[in-house]
Amino acid sequence: MSEKKHQPAVYRPTGLPHYDGNPLIEALPPILSDDDVARMILHSPLKPTEAERSLPAKLRVHGVNRLTxxxxxxxxxxxxxxxxxxxLRHGYTGRxxxxxxxxxxxxxxxxxDIRHSGFKSSASTMTLVGLSGMGKTTALNAIARLxxxxxxxxxxxxxxxxxxQVVWLKIECPHDGSLRGFCxxxxxxxxxxxxxxxxxxxxxxxxxxxxxxxxxxQLCRSFFIGALIIDELQHLNSARVGNGKETLLxxxxxxxxxxxxxxxxxxxxxMVPLFSGVLRNARRAVxxxxxxxxRFSADDDYWRYLVQRLWEYDWTGSPEPLTxxxxxxxxxxxxxxxxxxxxLLTLAQRYVIYEGLPKVSEAILQRVYNEQMRLLHKPIEALRSGDPLQIADFEDMMPAKDQIAQMMNFDTARRARRADLALISNINATSKREKANEPSANPMVPVSKSIDSNIAKEIAESSDLDAALSAEGWIDDKPW
Structure with missing residues (x-):
């Protein structure tokens, strides 16, 4: 919960005659300069120190998550x-x-009754539109938190x-675009x-x-809601019941x-086609x-700045300068x-740390993309093509959020499985050596194949566990 969630009113004149004298406006924070906005929006997690980079891999991978x-x-x-x-402020001038x-x-x-009340709305609208993954919601959340x-x-x-006074209220349009879900x-x-x-x-x-x-x-009026933020509005395209889409718009x-x-x-x-059918909806959307x-172009200065800033969050053993x-x-x-x-940066660093490699390289970036970002290949290839028709299908190519989450966690799960196998195999081998030196009170059933710790290590490091286990005779696919 934000520390700014609830505040008692403190009134500050703005110096603008159409704002001053209105308690709903004077209670808002001062109008910020660009420098203040940049400083307040900036969130820089702690960057890794040399001491942190020298920690065991199991600990360093936790640090990589700070990048997100x-x-x-x-x-x-x-x-x-x-x-x-x-x-926000102009919307309050009429209220x-x-x-x-x-x-x-x-x-x-x-x-x-409202139409005969003499009330004249000063409200307007703004629209944020763009491809998935471009930070629309993150940016708006950062602004609202001001x-x-x-x-x-x-x-x-x-x-x-x-x-x-509710200054802003943010809701997410339901996935099925239903009116009841919106309510x-x-x-x-x-x-x-x-x-x-x-x-x-x-x-x-x-x-x-x-x-x-x-x-x-009625609640919007009673609480003087300053701005109603409706996220994921494209979900209205999924509305199936009657004229629910038009009713909500x-x-x-x-x-x-x-x-x-x-x-x-x-x-x-x-979501753009939602506003194209009704003129007043289109006018209001603007x-x-x-x-x-x-998306950024390759030569955009802001893109380069963003990459440079994020590249500084490097938990590998030998951080590579950004060339x-x-x-x-x-x-x-x-x-x-x-x-x-x-x-990409998160997965690449995890790969380097887990594999005991020194740094992120072009080859590693490509390998991570090829092996761990397969779900995103189609939308990325659509962007790479520059073809407007393919880019128009970008959203349809994007995998579901739960699939992306699985993609991000797959490497961690795979490494954990391999580490667990090596650990268990070594424990078993150690246990067998200890028991071999103890006198046996009862006859033991001989096993056809002992577990060698070197073999176990090779298997644990194999990229195909099932094949490696089968080759050593640990998995028998033949029918009993």
Missing amino acids: DAVIPLEIHLHLEDIFSQL HPFHRDTVAMLHASSTE YPQTIRHAEYAGRPFIQT AAFFAALDEALSVNQYSKLMTTRLNISILLQRIA NFFVTLSNEAGIPLVYVGTNA GMGVVSFD TALEDKVYDLTQGNTDFLVK
């Missing part, structure tokens, strides 16, 4: 923060909690103001933000979807227009702009995708 925690601010992060800051039209909107019991999620108000300018995700996220267990209980009732959506709209538009809630759409390129997370040849190889095997970059 690094967040390196880039130009796109600064652009994203600037737009999000404007979206001054002491203005008559806002109060009327809050107490409206129907859409018709703000407290909830602010508790008690008094403003000498007048009572008892209010809980459940919203209520769960709101409970989490408020540290309560109240609104999720609405899903146990027999309320129909229409009533649940009305309840969501229209609900988003209504939420922005009538409740004044700014929206942040996040998804892969597959809003304050589209932030596109495209132009290594940079070229890294790009060829990742095609400018940041997630693929982290996976």
Whole structure:
């Protein structure tokens, strides 16, 4: 849980006349400079020291996982923060909690009442779109954490103001794109933000979807939600029931227009067609702009900077300086995708450490790609082709998240199996030698083949365990 999750309101004038005097805006953190944003977003895990690099392999591989925690601010992060800051604050200008039209909107019991309340929404939208693995969600999470999620108000300018303000709420569109799944995700996220267990209980009732959506709209108004972030929006393409897709998209538009809630759409390129069918949806999706997370080109300065920073996290025995040849190889095997970059560097270091090799080389990067990243070959080859038609199918080529997790853990499991076999074999051999020197009280059944520790070691280091065991007669495939 973020230390900024709940905060009491502290009011700070901004110096901007259309912001000052609005407690919902003055309670937000100060508007940040680019330097402040970069400093606050940056997350640099501890880099390995010489002492850490000299630790046993079993310990060093734990350090490699720190590489996945690094967040390196880039130009796109600064652009994203600037737009999000404007979206949030401008969205509150039309919802001054002491203005008559806002109060009327809050107490409206129907859409018709809202339309006659005099309330005019100042909400807009922003859209984050791009290929999987380009850091959209990571970047947005880092930006959102610059703000407290909830602010508790008690008094403003000498007048009572008892209010809980939810600055941002992030939900993930359900995999099946269902309306009920969306409602459940919203209520769960709101409970989490408020540290309560109240609104999720609405899903146990027999309320129909229409009533649940009305309840969501009312809660968005009541808690003055500053921005509703909807991640993985491309999942709406999976909606199968009736006109659920159109119903939810229209609900988003209504939420922005009538409740004044700014929206942040996040998804892969597959979500773009969702907005092409309805003009007002397309217009709303553009809003304050589209932030596109495209893959980096090989000569992009920010890509080189990112690779250089991540290359510093090297737990191998003899860290290799990053040469132009290594940079070229890294790009060829990742095609400018940041997630693929982290996976390649992580797997390569694990391989070097487990095999007792001195450093990461071009050959090792290629071998790791060939043997351990096979699941990603098709999408990477699509990017490498430069063919727009193949790249358009990138998301369909991507394996499921659980498959990728298995890919990342396969090498660890394989090494553990080999290590366990060597350990058990050596223990068995030692035990047999000890027992051979002891007097036997009972006759023993002779075995046809003894276990030699040297043979066990060779088998343990074999790339094909089953074949090696069969060759030594430890596995008999013949029928009994």
